[in-house]
Amino acid sequence: MKSIRKMSLLLLIMTFILAACGDSGSTNKAEEGTTTKKDEKVKLTVWHNFAGDDLRAKAVRGLIEKFQADNPNVELDAQAIPPDGYRQRLSTVAAGNELPDLFFVYAGSHSAELYKAGLLQPITEVVDQNPEWKGKFLPGAFDPFTFEPGQVYTAPIGMSATSILYYNTTLFDKYKVKVPTTWDEMMTAIKVFNENKITPIALGNKAPWVAQSTIIGALGDRVTGTEWFKNAAAQKGAKFTDPEFVKVLNYFKELSDKKAFQDGANSIDNTQAEQYFIQGNAAMMVSGAWTLTNLAASASEDQMKNIDVTVLPSIPGGKGEANTITGGAGGGLALSKRTEGAAKEAALKLIYAVSGPEAQKAIAESNSMVMYDTDIDKAKVTSLYYKAFNLVKKTTITPVYDAYLSAEAAEVVNNGLQEIMTGGSPESVAKKLQDAQARSVTP
Structure with a gap:
């Protein structure tokens, strides 16, 4: 009995000791938690591709740096990765589910694929908390980033306008050429400039996305209309082997056959083409809004004052509208599914800092398009940007092909346009594109 009583007493003492230890631990953790919430710095990782010396890249980096200065409690690790390698590097970390807290995503298939992989979380709360800001985005701004009803996954930092027709007014006046509004007028302009040894259209298609992004989407929409393209991309009731799309590729072939582009267009890059154009060697160039920021950083106002902008000409019998530019919402910062708490x-605060009203104005005044209704100081932008800013405001935006095509299909059409420029068959390119998109859509 004595041994049993001793053992019971021992067990009772041990119970009190363990309970005391448990209480002590709980008190310490609560105190530590209070200290962490109040005093500890918040670590935040950000990846983006605004790594260049163009004015927009500098503006966005400046907004991130201002956020850091205004929020000293945030330990910010911001990495600027050059655009050429950005998507591949992001894909690599996404495959290992090791994405940073915030990362720049492109509108279209890029952000959609990350969403489908379960790697994103919505930013709806910051959008809904700022209704006046939300209401000033242009129509369709959030569409590429709304993957389920009422849930927004990023706010666009800029606007992608990819098929602006730039033209040199001095050359058009000198050779008495009408700025083309119809396909026949475009063919006449090409003929006259070639006869006078002036390149009609500057093109730098070494990176083969250029012809697709700047020319083929706009031509395609004029011929087929927007709905047909979206159906073909979804493989619902339309195929890229349909006669209307082969017709699109034949219009592109006609440009190439009529020597619209300078010799070696597939061997020079877009920046070289911009310089070739601004130096007066070409009468026209079909390019995106990025050219505005590039020329603002590299060309003189004297060079730019002779440049004007318009849209590509209409196509006879086309099903699409004439007064359109391909493009849409630009990319923005997306939030990793894994990021929680502080x-x-x-x-979310940083997202607002780089895409809120003040940020949109700053980016617009860096000579970069925004999908936001903001006023800009004319004195802070180039004359060329101001013309383009007002042109885009009054035109309809239609899809860029690679924003809807799978990565494989986009590569096929990019390379296919190079093939057509070197004698390839439009029918063959159409067949390869159809096969690639069908593989990506069919389960």
Whole structure:
């Protein structure tokens, strides 16, 4: 009996000791938690591709740096990765589910694929908390980033306008050429400039996305209309082997056959083409809004004052509208599914800092298009940007092909346009594109 009583007493003492230890631990953790919430810095990682010396890249980096200065409690690790390698690097970390807290995503298939992989979380709360800001985005701005009803996954930092027709007014006046509004007028302009040893259209298609992004989408929409393209991309009731799309490729072939582009267009890059154009060697160039920021950084106002902008000409019998430019919402910062707590709060705050009203104005005044209704100071932008800014405001935006095509299909059409420029068959390119898109859509 004595041994049993001793053992019971021992067990009772041990119970009190363990309970005391448990209480002590709980008190310490609560105190530590209070200290962490109040005093500890929040770590936040950000990846973006605004790594260049163009004015927009500098403006966005400046907004991120201002956020850091205004929020000293946030320990910010911001990495600027050059655009050429950005998507591949992001794909690599996404495959290992090791994405940073915030990362720049492109509108279209890029952000959609990340969403489908379960790697994103919505930013709806910061959008809904700022209704006046939300209401000033242009129509369709959030569409590429709304993957389920009522849930927004990023706010666009800029606007992608990819098929602006730039033209040199001095050359058009000198050779008495009408700025083309119809396909026949475009063919006449090409003929006259070639006869006078002036390149009609500057093109730098070494990176083969250029012809697709700047020319083929706009031509395609004029011929087929927007709905047909979206159906073909979804493989619902339309195929890229349909006669209307082969017709699109034949219009592109006609440009190439009529020597619209300078010799070696597939061996020079887009920046070289911009310089070739601004130096007066070409009468026209079909390019995107990025050219505005590039020329603002590299060309003189004397060079730019002779440049004007318009849209590509209409196509006879086409099903699409004439007064359109391909493009849409630009990319924005997306939020990793894994980011929680104080880091998530800081991340949402940074998203607003780089895409809020003041940020949109700053980016617009860096000679870069925004999908936001903002006023800009004419004195802060180039004359060329101001013309383009007002042109885009009054035109309809239609899809860029690679924003809807799978990565494989986009590569096929990009390379296919190079093939057509070197004698390839439009029918063959159409067949390869159809096969590639069908593989990506069919389960």
